[in-house]
Amino acid sequence: MSKDNQVLEELTSKEYEHGWTSDLETDSAPKGLSEDIIRFISTKKNEPEWLLDWRLDAYRQWSKLKEPTWPNISYPAINYQDLIYYSAPKQKAKPKNLEDIDPELIKTFEKLGISLTEQKRLTGIAVDAVIDSVSVATTYKDTLAELGIIFCSFSEAVQEHPELVKKYMGSVVPVNDNYFAALNAAVFTDGSFCYIPKGVRCPMELSTYFRINAANTGQFERTLIVADEGSYVSYLEGCTAPMRDENQLHAAVVEIYAMKDAQVKYSTVQNWYPGDKNGKGGIYNFVTKRGLCFGDGSKISWTQVETGSAITWKYPSCILKGNNSMGEFYSVAVTNNYQQADTGSKMIHIGNNTKSRIVSKGISAGHSQNSYRGQVKIMKRAENARNFSQCDSLLMGDQCGAHTFPYIDVENKSARVEHEATTSKIGEDQIFYCLQRGIDEESAVALIVNGYAKEVLNQLPMEFAVEAQKLLALTLEGSVG
């Protein structure tokens, strides 16, 4: 056997790389969801009265809402009473520095390739690592504090900056926005909070790694980013989850609030466990992400690389309220085996001279279904709004599906809205050309796919782009031939 074949064999038989369970003692709430459980979470987290009321209000609204059935996905009904809504790694005291952290935790991160110590020294990224629901370590906090930037876990922000949290939480995604957002508002356990003061340009990329760990726990984080006038921040979110057979629910909410001339760039690489090749297991990912360009000249940019999850339900959106504000959405969504993705973006133009751009690249392989669902809405008073959307789909194999559902609603005559979409497969001539040049088929596919997704990958920060490229190749292994 040639060496090439060996390598190929190794690659194709590769299982999910990040699949293992670390042995952490957890401190969990009993199964089920009720007002008592919410009180339990709130007490556990030592929350003020107003937050408990807010949660309870969300819970009551959630009980009245119905689970949406419109997405192009199918999954067995979720029993919300069979989940554990709170699970925290047991720790005696809050860690002051990395040495205080449970060595098991450090090992977990090392396996993921994001050792905190390494990260701290080499990349200069401040990592707010989340295992299950409680943020365990925040690095580079001091450096950021000097500039007045607040970057901490959500629970910390509730304790230390209640006025900011109270003012902005729910201002972009109201509690009753949708089923999963309401659920999150009721039971969220932690997340990240970030505030960039007036005129400050955040000198480093802020990053959070989310991990789902204990079996049967839903993870409900909440991220709130507030960018004050003229500030800039680039925020990274990366997800990997250990292998599990039982489906796990993940319903996060991300809110971004951008004031006058502020710029927020939010990048995600999502690699939750997608289930095995027979469609068993995997994460259910129901996420509400929304940015509000509140001030004039503000800009919010979403970039996402979605390779994981059994089910992805996610529509990062921008509400362009301020005049001259701008929204962007760049996405690569890859589905393989039995994965299902229904993802896209919403751009709501309210202010004058608002601009938005949507670039979505879907890749489906195996038995997967990949849908783009988006809306571009130009409100009556939005003069000179401009939108360009492009959503392309690449099909690999004859068992998968690619779908597009773009809604374009224009109520102002001065708007210029363009939308285009294509669906095709990788050209045999392209593969043939690569083979001629001595590039084997697997690498050729990776090469072509990377080229196809380049427009989006280019938007990612450097380190992330490398990881994303690897992920793309990994996800599509063995899907051609």
Place this chain on the structure above:
Amino acid sequence: MSVTVKEKNASAEVKNLIDKSVSLNPAVISIRKEALEAFQKLGLPDKKAEEYRHTPITSLLQRDFDYDALLSKPSDLDPKEYFIPSVKGNIIVLINGVYSSAHSSVISPADEVHITNLSEALAGGDTMALEHFAKYADVKSDAFTAWNTASWNHGVFIRIPENAIVQTPILIYHIHDARAGQVMSASRNLFVIGRHSEVTIIEKFDSAGLSHHFSNTVTEAVVSENAHLELYSIQNDAGSRYQVGLTHIHQAGSSLVNTFTFTLNGKLIRNNLQLSLDGEGIESHMFGLYLITDDTVADNHTTVDHRKPNSFSNEIYKGIMDGNSKGVFNGKIYVRPQAQKTNAFQSNKNILLSDKATVNTKPQLEIWADDVKCSHGCTTGQLDSEALFYLQTRGINKETARAMMLYAFAIEVLNNVKHAELKTYIDQLVSERLHTNF
């Protein structure tokens, strides 16, 4: 009897109508019953219904429509003034949904074209009519289709035998006499085109009088192997027309279909156009043009269902919206798993001329096969001010320049009209309208 269309009582009314409708073949009666059940289950679409999201049809229909008009009082209307003078051909007239033999005339030889009232054909046991009737229009997915299937009375049955090249077009005039009161009609058509045959069918919708009137038509067309159908729909009714029309075309291998939908007037026009490409080597083109102003709502929902490999479909819909008008477009392309080597294209372009006009468009691709080329594009904008300025510098006044540019926008659709006299007629219609109303 007068019928108010409301969610709650509509099904009872439809049931009433079934009891009164022309009694037919037992097979047809069971189809009606099934359709009624489907209608009762579906109910009229409310605001949340995905397919009628932007089209407030149910609220607009809450008026008293006189359904009996089509049965009890024959209209004395002279349909000639609605004819297209320059286009000669076989003429079929339906007044208030009633097939009018007196005004119809078939000039093509009987071995080339066979035209009758569909209810007569079914009652008379026409095997072709019985074989194809209600096989294609799906009553379970749309309330209006179910309503029509349950309660229709008259319609046109056209049968073209094999190997017939029909030179003279067939013109169907749907005329509502709304002078005395509000009229409602549900007509049902079936076209069966034999193998290797060719035919042009032109449908035109008009009305007399000022009252509101509503028509709910369903047309099924079966296009056999190697056959060729040109289907035109001219909707230029200056009266208060509310219309829901479904046209379902079922294509067999190597057939060619060109459809044209021109919507120039009316209160609310909803066109459901469905093509199923059930064979290999099929070619289908769908062209649409909507030039609307005032309070008109023009809603085009098209579906192309690629069921077999190696077919080609192309769709171009263009719209100009002025006044308070509203344009809605939804184009679905389905490519089934076995339909490899499919090429499907779709484009929808819109111009908004006023601040109160709106457009809602949703091009939709659903693809389950990998070896395909599919694309859609859609744009919304206004006239290019630089081009307008350029024309003005050449001594052309602003109004003419505007009309010229709008005409140029529409020409992509107009140029595809094959029938020469018809092309001239529509061309005139469009340019007159662009000069006077926009």
